[in-house]
Amino acid sequence: MYQEERLLGILQYLARHPRINIETICELFDVSRDTARRDMIKLEEQGSILRTRGGAILPTLSSEIANYGERLHDEATTEAKKAIGRCAASLLHDGDYLLLNASTTVAGFAESIQTHGHVVVTNSIDIASTLTHKERVSVHLLGGQLHPEHRYIYGARALEMLREYHVHKLFLGTCGITPDGLMNLYEEEGFVVKEMMRRADQIIVLADHTKFGKRQFHRVAGLNQIDILITDQEPDEALKEALQDNEVDIRIAPASASASGFKESKNAKEN
Structure with a gap:
C-alpha cells in the first residue's frame, strides 16, 4: 500500500x-x-x-470559512438552505418585527417571506437588498464598518444602533453549533450577534447539518439562549441531547419545495 x-x-x-x-x-x-x-x-x-x-x-477548531458568494452558491447546501428558509418563513405573522443577521441561510429565509407589514433590522447588505423587493416590508440597515468578504456591517456604530431596537423574533445563522453553543470565526461579528440576541423576544437559529460539531474561535452564545433550531437533518446524539437538555425546540425542514411545516425531531422535548 x-x-x-x-x-x-x-x-x-x-x-x-x-x-x-x-x-x-x-x-x-x-x-x-x-x-x-x-x-x-x-x-x-x-x-x-x-x-x-x-x-x-483531528483538529477540533475550524479556522476557515468561504466568502459570502461562495457560501451562497454552494451546491452542496443550496437546497437545504432553501428548505430551512421556507420553514422559517412559516413561523411569521403579519406585522412581526424582525432581526436578521448576515447569514446565507438567513438570506434564503428572507427570499421566502410571504407575509406583510414587517419591520426588519439587519446588518446584511444583501438581505437588505432582497427585502426591498418584498411588499410592505420596512428595512432598517445598521450603520458601521462593512466587512467586504462576508458582506456584513459591524463595529461600535452597529452595536449602538442595535441598542435602540427591540423585536419579536431574531432569525440567526451560525458558523457552527456544538454542545457548547453557537460558534463564529470572527469576534467582531460575534459581538453584533450577542447584541441582537439581547434585542429579541424569540431566538430562532437556522443551520444546515454541515454546521453541526463545527467548533470555531469565538463562542457567541450557549444553547440555553436558543428557542428554536431549524435544520435539514437530525443532529448526532451528543448535540441532540445537549439541545434537548437546554429545551431547544428542534425542527427538521422537509426537502420538498411543496412540503409545508416541519418534521419534529425524534424524541424532541415538548416546550
Whole structure:
C-alpha cells in the first residue's frame, strides 16, 4: 500500500473515532512502527492531524470559512438552505418585527417571506437588498464598518444602533453549533450577534447539518439562549441531547419545495 493510501485511511479512521495511535496504524495497515510514525509526521506537516501524547486527533477548531458568494452558491447546501428558509418563513405573522443577521441561510429565509407589514433590522447588505423587493416590508440597515468578504456591517456604530431596537423574533445563522453553543470565526461579528440576541423576544437559529460539531474561535452564545433550531437533518446524539437538555425546540425542514411545516425531531422535548 502506498503512503497516500495509508494517509487517507488514517483520516477515514479518525472521522469515525476520536483518536488513533501508532499501534492501531500498525494493525490496520500491517506496517512497522517507524512507518506508522512517518505517516503521522506527514499528516501533521499537512495540518491534517494534531499529534498528542499517545496518538493523534483531528483538529477540533475550524479556522476557515468561504466568502459570502461562495457560501451562497454552494451546491452542496443550496437546497437545504432553501428548505430551512421556507420553514422559517412559516413561523411569521403579519406585522412581526424582525432581526436578521448576515447569514446565507438567513438570506434564503428572507427570499421566502410571504407575509406583510414587517419591520426588519439587519446588518446584511444583501438581505437588505432582497427585502426591498418584498411588499410592505420596512428595512432598517445598521450603520458601521462593512466587512467586504462576508458582506456584513459591524463595529461600535452597529452595536449602538442595535441598542435602540427591540423585536419579536431574531432569525440567526451560525458558523457552527456544538454542545457548547453557537460558534463564529470572527469576534467582531460575534459581538453584533450577542447584541441582537439581547434585542429579541424569540431566538430562532437556522443551520444546515454541515454546521453541526463545527467548533470555531469565538463562542457567541450557549444553547440555553436558543428557542428554536431549524435544520435539514437530525443532529448526532451528543448535540441532540445537549439541545434537548437546554429545551431547544428542534425542527427538521422537509426537502420538498411543496412540503409545508416541519418534521419534529425524534424524541424532541415538548416546550
